Amino acid sequence: MAKKADKAYQYEGPAGGWGSLRSIGKVALREKPQAGTFSTLLHQNKTGGFMCSSCAWAKPAHPHPFEFCENGAKSTIWELTTDRCTPAFFSKHTVTELLEWNDHDLEMQGRLTEPLRYDAGSDRYVACDWNEAFRDIGQRLQAMEPRRTVFYASGKASLEASYLYALFARMYGHNNLPDSSNMCHETTSVGLKKVTGSPVGTCVFEDFEHCDAIFYFGQNPGTCSPRFLHPLQEAAKRGCKIVVFNPIREQGLVRFVNPQNPLQMLSDSPTELAHMYLQLRCGGDIAAILGLCKHILAVDTQRLNDGQPSLLDREFIDRHTRGFEAFAHHASAVPWEDIERESSLDRHDLQAAADIYMRAERVIGVYGMGLTQHVHGSQSIAMLVNLLLLRGNIGRQGAGVSPVRGHSNVQGQRTVGISEKPALVPMDKLEALFAFEPPKEKGMTTVDTCEGVCDGKVRAFIGLGGNFVRAIPDRDRMEPAWRSLDLTVYIATKLNRSHLVHGQASYILPCLARSELDTQASGPQAVSMEDSFSHIYGSMGRRRPASPTLLSEPAIVAGLAKATLPAHPRWKWDDWIADYARIRDLIEQTYPDQFHDFNKRMFQAGGFYRGNPAHEREWKTESGKAEFTTPDVLSALGVGDAPGRFHLITMRSNDQFNTTIYGYDDRLRGLTGSRMILLIHPGDMQQMGLHEGDIVDLVGDAEDGIYRHVDGLTIKPFNIPRGCLGGYYPEMNALVPLWYHDRASKTPAAKGVPVRIRLPANPG
Known part of the structure; x- marks a missing residue:
């Protein structure tokens, strides 16, 4: 008798609710966070408070009583743990032994407390002082060809630390500044810029209060950005239609119980979010969106033939776009059977979704890495922009394209100079401000860095946060190659696997967490970051540092720079660290249009908007217009189907x-x-x-x-x-x-x- 087919797992409960609170409580019980952690949570993502170090969602001018989500609370509790990873821990365990530990157990050892140097003789990290670490690292960097070093930046680092880090790299002599953007979301910066002229999304937070439909691709707010569930809930309650395209049915897009709504919590009555949920195959977004456009264009043609007004925003298309006719011809010519095959969606479902789009006056296109992390991810973004351009849904209230950034300041780092592309950085201003000639050669991306490590081109790696070796592709090839590096330096709050995959010389430099008090010569310091909507916020940590020997990220960057670079009358590292307001003055002088009155505005409620030309329908593309593009593939996958694959x-x-x-x-x-x-x-x-x-x-x-x-x-x-x-x-x-x-x-x-x-x- 044949065995009964196994039933598919599918959680049917809501996102949020009591499950979210229990999950936070479980982490809190395990971490035993320091006194004052609850106070930190009460001020998290609020004006004058501490800005969450997890995702890059907006910090509203009028916050909820608890303006943190499950993930944000876990992140704060995790970094304010009372557990400590001291030199005594490393004296008990060799690096070879620790490599057998899992990721969770490594980080659960607690906060790093002192600078550490790898000792090859004992295969252990041993304590050292800051001066020793800076001096040795500086001497090793001085002896290297600058272009053979890489300065990686995690998206968690502040604008102040990021600006100094990029400046240090260029004063040293290279543009090798990969970051967690080109690890994860760089396709947005490249793809959007090509078609809208802006490397970031065109929406602001308030647009979600005015949209009639949200077309949602490849992002899971329940896990990755739970505070997004609040505007999604409000949108659904006022009748906005949410249409989701995602291979997996994620409950954060299906139903939500708001933990800040006592009535909803007590009644356990969730808000239904998605009006339609279409489970397309992975990589099927190009075909699915083309199907939407094909139906919209067919309906519009029929209306015109019947003497009715066009469904399309013809005035917008004529005035603001280029390439419409070629795209419309292509969309009309692609057979429906090809679209259904590559998307794995039924034609009638796609037509029903397109009908929702046509009935909506204002539409926002939201997406995450499920849309972009493909070989043809840039074409997926361009297809979404095509859909929005058809009815003028970019550059007006309640409409636009809105990528959801995953790390708290990953967008801001790019804004202030963390980029391997010299053309994106005002090198002329850096040259005038600091009296040096910045390098003009294009630097390395994340993939370039990995290739350089494999072929011996890269000899040193400095990581400003993150877990680079664990996050990159081809891990079994990369880890052995990594050990051939001459120098690895890791700036971090907790131990992770990357620290154990070290070069011939290696250091772990422990830093303050964003929630901790950062005191310099002029007193307590604030830092700043940028959200997904191009708004800038100030952040002030107030918790007692995990160890009196910790340094801030800006101070560590300055210490490395002073030990590596020659003295220069305009390179005032000590002055900049004494008062971070001076770093913000430098950012303002480098980017005056976006950061004017930076210090005065940094604690403005709701953040200050640095501007976005595409939001104002100013297109910084080669043609000066928004670009309709014609895809040359229907699947975003780089390797097609095959038997057994x-x-x-x-x-x-x-x-x-x-x-x-x-x-x-x-x-x-x-x-x-x-x-x-x-x-x-x-x-x-x-x-x-x-x-x-x-x-x-x-x-x-x-x-x-x-x-x-x-x-x-x-x-x-x-x-x-x-x-x-x-x-x-x-x-x-x-x-x-x-x-x-x-x-x-x-x-x-x-x-x-x-x-x-x-x-x-x-x-x-």
């Missing part, structure tokens, strides 16, 4: 932020206990003779001659499209080829990785 979607759980793992519960997917799981459609399981609980391996299927694998994954039947698999990031990164990236931006394509399932030796 699957496409792996890497995901984050409800209990993590980026590479930080808070625990092993993925509440919003109904999964718990392990991260070594593989999500698969029950039909694919049945076809392969698999059952829930089977242990399988995944092997790469990129056909490049390199053997990639992740072993020991437990099968879980899940509500996911046929031919697609789901697995957790960063554990699945070993399966992502380094060359498998967006063609325009080189952002790793981690949302549709070609793989095969290797069956267990003795199946069920």
Whole structure:
């Protein structure tokens, strides 16, 4: 008798609610945060308070009583833990031993307290003082060719630290400034700039109060940006239609119980969010959006033939855009069967979604890395812009394109100079301000850096935050290559796996957390950051530092610069660190149009807007107009279908932020206990003779001659499209080829990785 098919996991409860509060409480009990943590949470994301160090969502001028989400609370509690990772810990454990630990257990050792130097003889990190660390690192950098070093920046670093870091790199002699943007979201900066002239989204936070429809692609607010659920809830309650395109049915886009609404909490009555939820296959966004446009254009043609007014905003198209006719011809010519095949969506569902778009006066297009992290991710962005341009849905209230940034200041870092592209930085102003000739050669992206480590071109790596080696693709190739570096320097708050993958000389430099009091010569200091909507906020930490020996990120950058660079009358590192307002003055002088009156405005309620030309319908493109573009592919995947091939979607759980793992519960997917799981459609399981609980391996299927694998994954039947698999990031990164990236931006394509399932030796 045939075994009954395994039932797919699908959590049906809401995002938010009591589950969110219980999850925060679980982390708080484990971390035992210092006294005052609750006060910090009360001031989190509020004017004059501390700006959350997790996602880059807006900090409203009129905040909720608790203006933090589940992830933001976990992040703050995590960094204000009373656990300490002291030199005594490292005296008990060799680096080789610690490499066998999992990510969660490494970070759970608590806050780093003192500078550490790798001692090869004992295979341990040992304590050193700051002067020793700065002196040795500076001497090693002086002996190197600057272009063979890389200065990586995590999206958590403030505007002040980021500006100094980029300045240090260029004074030293290179533009090798990859950051977590081109690790994750650089496709936005490249793709949007090409078609709108702006490298960032065109919306402001208030637009969500006025939109009639939200078309939502490849982003999961329940896990990645829970405060976004508040405006989504308000939009749904006032009748705004939310249409979701995502391979996995994420509960943060289905229903939500607001933890700040006592009546909703007590009644456990969720708000239904998505009006339509279309589970397209991974990489199917280009085809799906083309289907929407095809139907809209067909209906418009019929209306014109019947003597009715056009559905399109013809005046906007004629005045503000280029390329419409070529795009319209292409969309009309593509057969529906091709669109259905590549999107895995039914024509009638796409037409119903297009009807919602046509009835809406004001539409916002929201997206995340599920849209962009593909080989043709830039074309996916361009297709979304095509859809919005049809009816003038860019550059007016309640309409626009709105990418959701994942890290708290990743957009701001680019704004103040963290970029490998010299053309994006006002080098003439830097030259005038600091009397040096900035390097003109294009620097390295994340992928370029990895390639440079593999081929020996890169000899030193400095990381301003982050967990770079754990986050990059092709991990099994990269970690051995990393150990050949001459120097690695990691600036961090907690221990992570990257620190254990070290060069011949290596240092861990512990820094203050953003929530902690930063006192310099002129007194307590504030820092600033930028949100996804191009607004700038001041942030003031007030908690007692985890250790009296910690330095701030700006102070560490200045210490490294002083030890490396020659003395110069205009390079006033000590003065800048004594008072961060002087750093903001430099930012203002470098970017006067965007940062005028910086120090006066930095604590303005709701942040101050640095401006966005596309928001005002000023198009900084080559043509001076917004660009309709014609895609040359229907699938964003870089490797097509083949018998036995699957496409792996890497995901984050409800209990993590980026590479930080808070625990092993993925509440919003109904999964718990392990991260070594593989999500698969029950039909694919049945076809392969698999059952829930089977242990399988995944092997790469990129056909490049390199053997990639992740072993020991437990099968879980899940509500996911046929031919697609789901697995957790960063554990699945070993399966992502380094060359498998967006063609325009080189952002790793981690949302549709070609793989095969290797069956267990003795199946069920």
